[in-house]
Amino acid sequence: MKENLQAARAQVTQDIGGFDDRRLIKLELDARLDPAALQRIAPELEVISQEDKTIVLAFFTEAALAAFEAKLTTLAEGGSPTYRNVLYALKGFDRWTEDDRMGWALRQEGWPADSPFALDVELWPVPRATERDQSWQAFEVWLRERHIEKLDSVKQAGLVLYRVKVDRTQAEALLRHRDARTVDLPPRHGLEITFLQTDVQNLPPVPPPSANAPGVVVLDSGLATGHPLLAPAVGDAQSFLPGLGPEDQHGHGTHVAGIALYGDVERELRSGRFVPVLRLFSGRVLDVQNANDTGFIENHVDAAVREFRLQYGCRVFNLSYGDLRKPYSGGHVRGLAVTLDTLARELGVLFVVPTGNFAGAGAEPRDWRHEYPDYLLRREAALLDPASALNVLTVGSLARWDATFNSQLYRDDPAEQPIARRDQPSPFTRSGPSVGGAIKPELVAHGGNWAVNVRTANHWTVRQGLGELSACKDFAVGRLLAEESGTSFAAPHIAHLAARILVEHPQADHNLLRALLVGHARWPDACEALLADRDHRLRLCGYGQVEEAALTRSDEQEVTVIAGDAIPDRRHHFYEIPVPGDFYEGRRRTREISVALAHTPAVRTTRVAYRSCRIEFRVVAAPNLLHVAQMFNAATADYAYQRIPELLGARLGPRARGQGTVQADGWTVRQPSAQRREQRLFVVVTRVDQPWGADLTLTEEPYALAVVLRDRENAEAKLYTQIQARLRARIQPRVRA
Template identity: 55%
Template sequence: MEETFPHLTIQREAPVNEKRSREYRPPPPPSDVRGHGRGLLQKLANAKEQSASDVGGFDDRKLFRFTVHKGFNPEDLRKISTEIEFVSQEDETVVIGFASNAALAQFEARLSTMASGGDVTNKQVIYALQSIDGWSAEDRRGWALRKQGFPESDEFLIDVELWPLEDNHQGRDQEWAKFEEWLKRQGIEKKDQVKQPGLTLCRVLCNPDQAEQLLRHRDVRTVDLPPSFGLERSVVFQDIQNFSEIPDPGEEAPGIVVLDSGLATGHPLLGSAIGDAQSFLPGEGAHDENGHGTHVAGLALYGDFERHLRAGAFVPTLRLFSGRVLDKDNNATGFVENHIEKAVRHFVEQHGCRIFNLSLGDANKPYNGSHLKGLSVTLDTLSRELNVLFVVSAGNHRIGEESPDGLEWRDNYPNYLLDDAWRIVDPAPALNALTVGSLARHNQSWNSQTHTHDPSEVPIAQPEQPSPFTRGGYSVDGAIKPELLAHGGNWAINTRASHSLMERVAGLGVVSTNHQFAKGHPFAVDIGTSMAAPQVAHLAASILLEHPDADANFIRALLCLNAFMPEASQKLIKQDKSFRSVCGYGQVNEESLHRSLENAVTLIARGPIGNKRHHFYEIPIPDEFVSGGKRRLREIAVALAYTPPVRSTRVKYRATRIDFRLVTAPDLEHVTTMFNKATEKDDYENIPELKTATIGQQARSKGTVQADFWRFRQFNAKSKLRNQKLFVVVTRNDFPWGDNLCDTEEAYSLVVSLRDQENEEARLYSRVKMQLEARLPVRVKV
């Protein structure tokens, strides 16, 4: 087991508007019209050559990929030639179409005329074209196939989707018939199929050579592996008697409080860890009549419950507390704000609890960019007054008129996650709380596991992509919400039942404790951001095992410092930065959360800071971090958290502002001069930060927990990290109206991490520790 070390302490050196429909504006003529024509001519020639390598097809036309100006109407392709048939719009700038030889000849003639300076009709259409290509074998590779490749076996199952010719009934029938004939000629065995106007899926058994042929078939849209990340029934339906007796975590174990629908205190996996269970709902007992609270409690106590279930071992390290604030229908009686405040004060005063999970949200209160109110304000106020951390769920999309329908759930994913209907709901916008969104973990339903040849149940999201129901931010003033992600489940559509949405019965959710354990059902599967939040709450409470005196600021900062973006979600953000509002900083990596490693060292700083003041921290950078000719990933991560007073009557809401900058300078004197001279707001904002930040100072500083990540593959001789010193500068600058609300000195926590995890020989921890110790005798305390 890899050796771990305690984290090091470092001393400081002294209103969403109503959406307007966007009218398409054709692009202006290119600066070089002739050159544009010549370029498209060459690209057309290359595309014709590429498409000539396609096989199959229900007719003789070629398939082309047109890269177009954003907002382009795909039907306008027919203005080039009436013999171009629009097939699919793959995203905002990619249109797929069939073209006959006559159409290609017409198109080529128009481009030749443009290239020679002549005038052509419908030239705006040609101006909107950026490129013409074939639909390549790589384009046909689905998500899982790109990630995993074909199985290493003589034969395997794959799923093949054909182009959906929704508006061409005759062509669709021809496509189906010709493709099945082609499969037979190739010796590919069709196991099952889904045939509908908007979707044609075939699950086939083939060998590697046949699979490569499928990747070249003109009528194939995608080739992918069947769903495989499933929650097996055998995992869920286990006998509780198979597990050893659950030990008591001990009186000194950190507490975690679940504020929900109550708790089934007799559950064999929970009972020994329960510290107290109370009802704060007038006239109701503390027991769970709904099941939601017990399900959430298992995740809060154990974190990744599925991992423990597969390992067959449950050893609680936390003390579990339950406060019932919801009734049997998961609703509140009266104002839930009152129930929650009473519960929080009880568990703080009686048990010293500091971590509270709230997996609840008011779907009638999506955040629309105006003032925060209701439960959000209550949580923000209690967070500051009692120094407690609330972990809340982002909320789930409520299916209704604004939801996709049928196959649109899959085809429009993930773009609808950015729609107004998917905005976070109260209390998720609370600035001083941690908000958690949901990731998909599984993509194989129970039916798909049982009937391996049946492709009819189609998952919407792929593993490690945002769940199709998860809500996104931002919060007040553009603060990043949710901050973190955890597994909360997936949805699927049943293509044999009119593309009906499978919300809960597909086995794609999160397994945890069941309140009906006495009936022989100790475990249950549920879906939602309600399941994601308690997993983060568990990690938050577990920090107290190593850092028992940690405050809420430190816990928030440390969790976000150790966040990483799963590859599948990162890809969405690269395509459109707006998905940051759904994914936040990512998922918590537990590897170096509690303690440092030799190749991943964490530095801790805490301090109260006065208004209009800067705090300076020099970050030691060992030579080996920036040396070595081998390209490898290295990372600097910085996170800061504070808990400001708030006012719902103010547009800016938070009374104080604290943020950080990561900068380089020759020495401390230069960096202090640079910041102390920046008295005007514009001057401060223009101070250059170390380049390549993942989030950026402007975006991250709007929240009360801020994290950013600088990643490097190689350092050249002129790199600032090689030639200058590195500093984190923390700055406080309050709003004038908050003078009477803020403390003279406001608390904050700062954590910094250096990571060289691809270098097995890295000794970052030892080098950094040595440099910090060498500084202590001569450091001037300010």
């Protein structure tokens, strides 16, 4: 450890600038140590920041460095220095490097091509007022000496932030400045304010969808049925609240409905025309306060779902609702979640619900920006009922925009700083898992963002250009569109995609819809970069964001093969993945195989296991089907089944994915070995019932399976043609027989 300190002491000489001659040292500690205890070793040391549970930044005088070195020397020689517990808690010393200072956007996007360019520089928040003044005064002198233009600044007790204009050389110098905490690109992704001023007269008439178009049902605060972008697609709007009509007095339902009908409303607006391919239905289950105090919402939802399912054949229902009084704290699933799980099985419908919003009530972060995203993983940010339901799709939210309207109007002012950057989890989304560790949310979609106005301390700005664009209930007074942020507006993106699948595949059941959606999902790059811990990524992002390119139709570079069947208890079904020989040929490149399975078991809320049966899959490599069947059929005991090796390289593995009723996993192949080229791949589906579920389960429980093969980096790929030929070759002998 002494040598480690000496190395760090030499490395920090690379730092430049600073309002005094102290050294900035990064210390790695045991998470249980209070950073203040470091001053017992050297009172001259000043802790300036705890960047996470184990990383602390401190200013060291020469005397402080000497004190640490002396005690570490005594310890290394077998002595017993005072405060040994502090020394034992030290894991290492290091320099706060250029990479440490580089902000997320700069790390992801790299240096701008145009020069000069703007950067946001945050200085260390030194605690004493006199030092704080010295810090920013010295920094401004340094900027002038380097001929760096200061555009604007924010100077507060807990935050000193500069927006500067630099060239590449000046920017690299900033990354070495001792007093720079972070250096990042300003927010740049913003919703155009002119979109909110759209005049319907400038748009062509909206045609109605076809008479047999699939329906998407929005269970919410009602619907503005006369809205010019929605009216041609409205099939029916009813109220299921006693004494209230179907109209939307709040606006939430109309906003959700616009996204459920069109998906990305901004994309439609940019195209210059709105052409609905779905029919839109509305069931009012929330009042003017966007709440339900007139009775049990479970009864209102039950009545609405049965009405639209039986009268119109609707199978996709969006319920953007979360009960703040019912966070999921582990254990039994209760409330509306049980109702949805039961209805999904009984009526064969798909529910899409959000995780619910975290607003910090009772557990507000002291610093939204610097505690993000950790606060989203705390117990206080757990799922809200009905998000814990297993037979539904639960959707978390991603940020689409990071530049508020003010940031776009006043480009030199750094005051409004986004909490999340583009495609990162929204700062209000909630985290799983659900019962038994089931992955929740399963999917994420754009739902909005918040930005902190750093001039007004720890407050966020809402409705400042960071929300999702959609229909506004106040269209009659000229507000055709509005923007709102919340997980409520992430969920209808998925409901829209589910209904779009029915346009191409009208016979798809609710299980296949879920399997296709999660099978085509992947983690956004921004989420992978932000959440290095896979378990944290699963809790916030689930299986990821749906890629729409080949969701409804396969092409030569991406093919989806589907299957549906029903399986008895303690049985296996075997499927060979039709991998073409060319899939493994050619240069080193990324090839992907994804497998997804969904089923809808009966549930019982009085049981810890909750679901009456478990259907899961394994992907295995074997020389032939007989070998696979013998291997699985011989594994009659659970421990023997669990020991069967799955294909190496799974993104998640059976344990992580197997607790939910929709499961997915993926394998990436870049340079296949000779052994891999010779292997045949099989998906094995297995059902195991709970002993108490005998009176609830069917003799044969239905499920859906989707397998996706991708070869996107191969322009010459002919996956669709080759797989189609292989499948036809298998079918023809059966037809002749």
